[in-house]
Amino acid sequence: ETLTANDEGKYTIPAAKITGTALTVKVEKTEKSALTVDVSKYIELNGKNMWLVKAAGTVSEGKVLAYDGSAMFWSEKYHAYSFLVVSENTEEQMKTEAAGKIAEADAEKTELAYDFDVNLSSKVDINDAQLTYDMYNAKYEDFDTVSMHKFLDADVTGDGKLTVEDATAVVNSFIK
Numbered sequence: 001e002t003l004t005a006n007d008e009g010k011y012t013i014p015a016a017k018i019t020g021t022a023l024t025v026k027v028e029k030t031e032k033s034a035l036t037v038d039v040s041k042y043i044e045l046n047g048k049n050m051w052l053v054k055a056a057g058t059v060s061e062g063k064v065l066a067y068d069g070s071a072m073f074w075s076e077k078y079h080a081y082s083f084l085v086v087s088e089n090t091e092e093q094m095k096t097e098a099a100g101k102i103a104e105a106d107a108e109k110t111e112l113a114y115d116f117d118v119n120l121s122s123k124v125d126i127n128d129a130q131l132t133y134d135m136y137n138a139k140y141e142d143f144d145t146v147s148m149h150k151f152l153d154a155d156v157t158g159d160g161k162l163t164v165e166d167a168t169a170v171v172n173s174f175i176k
Contacts, residue, residue, distance in 0.1 A: 035065070037102060038080070039094045042151075043162045045138045048088050050151070052160055053098045056080035066105035067098070073149065074111045077158035082112070084148050086141065110149070116173040118154045124174050132156075133167040 003011045017023065035057035042052040055065050055072065056079060065072045065081040072081035087094060118128040131146070132154045140146045154162055156169045 035102060036080075037095065037099050039091060039098050040160050041091070042084060042155075042160070043136065043138065045086065045141045048086055048141070050141075050162075051085045051087060051089075051091075051094045051098075053083045053085055053094070053102075054078050054080040054160075055083075055098075055102045060104055062106070063104040064107045064109050065102055066107065068101040069105065071105060071107035071110065072102075073152055074109055075152070076111065077114060077155070078160065082152055084143075084151055112149070112152050114153060114156050114158065116156055116170050118150055118156075118170060120150060120153070124170070126171070126174075129167050129170040132162070132170050133164065136162050136164055136167060 001014075001017070003013065005011055013023070013025075035055050038054045040052050040054075041049050043050040053067060053072075054075070055067075059065055059081075064074070067083040067085070070083070072083040075082045085094065085098070087097075089097065116124045116128055119131050121127070131150065134140065135146060135151055135154055140151075143151070151162070154166055156166050156173075157163070159165075
């Protein structure tokens with residue numbers, strides 16, 4: 001039987017296993033690799049920035065990385081978990097903040113598709129290009145109207161920032 005640690009990292013052997021006979025406990029400890037955290041400007045907004053936070057490293061089986069308790073998105077293009085943060089902080093301040101807010105969590109792994117379906121309608125059309133262009137032009141400055149998932153999926157060029165080239169790539173994907 002495999003035991004799982006509680007919130008404090010402690011293990012409890014069930015009373016039913018303590019029968020008076022010898023009890024063998026095998027402990028296997030694996031060293032966790034350090035996470036690599038990178039922060040870069042994703043979009044410049046009106047007086048603020050939307051920062052792309054990327055985190056890579058070994059994650060325990062069945063876990064995902066989370067930023068301040070919210071599950072991050074897996075990006076095959078970045079080979080890392082990704083998350084967006086709107087802030088007036090500098091890049092250095094964001095790097096420090098991000099390093100302290102990323103941890104493993106129990107959640108479903110959500111992978112970004114980068115399939116040009118930016119609005120997640122299951123159909124690629126001019127609406128995807130328009131949404132990408134509007135995001136690039138700071139029409140949306142938070143995730144109330146447009147989800148973080150859509151913002152992240154809009155980086156179809158995979159360069160780690162949202163630009164007019166992403167909107168152009170969306171258009172080119174359906175006019176061929």
